[in-house]
Amino acid sequence: MQSLELESDQPFSLHHTLNCGQVFRWDFREGWWHGIVGDRALKIRQDGDTLTWNGADEEFIRAYFQLDLDLPKITGSFDRDPFIHAAIGRCRGLRLIRQPRWECTISYICATNSNIPMIRKRIELLARALGTKFTFEGKPYFGFPSPDAIAGCCNATLTECKMGYRASYVLDTACRLARVNDWERGISESQYDDARRTLMQLKGIGPKAADCILLFAFQKFEAFPIDVWIRRIMQEQYLNGSAASRTLCRDAEIQKFARDHFGPYCGYAQEYLYGARLG
């Protein structure tokens, strides 16, 4: 077991960070958050300014939870209206996570047109079917399947994982990326627009999934994923006033507004809006 003391001027909330819908393989049980990240399992808890965990070194924890970033500076940069101000207050300490790139990519293909419990079930079934089994604190876990593991399976296997029509998307993307050496580097080194276009050439990745992947796995904070919730919030709160009188506007317009209004960290702002969405 290891621990660290958070800096007093750098807010962090494990609960908001893991509960805001950006990751799908974390569970809160008996006072601990239990998670599977790529091929490792870990558990972690927060008591005030103390983080205690098992299953990773401190370097991993700091990187994974973005403890190296100046959060007040980030939230301050987009704290520009009463609505986002309230969301920042409600989700105080929420940090974006640095997700494994491959896992994040497949996860958000699995996420389309589904609710969060269904996404979680799908990914768990996928890991059980094709992931590597290992033991952590005496219990069995399944890591996230490698590109080769998915690329080598058949459509029926993925259908058994409740992928529905996404099965062929997952398989196709796995086959493509499995043959490319270090595909992440090209995305990582590209500007946001180019990276987004490249990702969208993969089956099952449209504008929304691409933005989630760029935001959560490539730290391109200018990405502003628009799902049904964010679309609703943006139209009601920022674009056209009341729900009754609003006229619909395109996602591209919403995105432009978001980047102009919230600035270069608008992706971070998006996650605060999403995290605070249930009132």
Place this chain on the structure above:
DNA sequence: AACCAGGTCATGA
């Protein structure tokens, strides 16, 4: 029983 969920794709104008 329709409708919805962290949407995307194929089609047709």
Place this chain on the structure above:
DNA sequence: TCATGACATGGT
């Protein structure tokens, strides 16, 4: 470039 409908699945 844009609307429109289909699409697997499970919950409400």
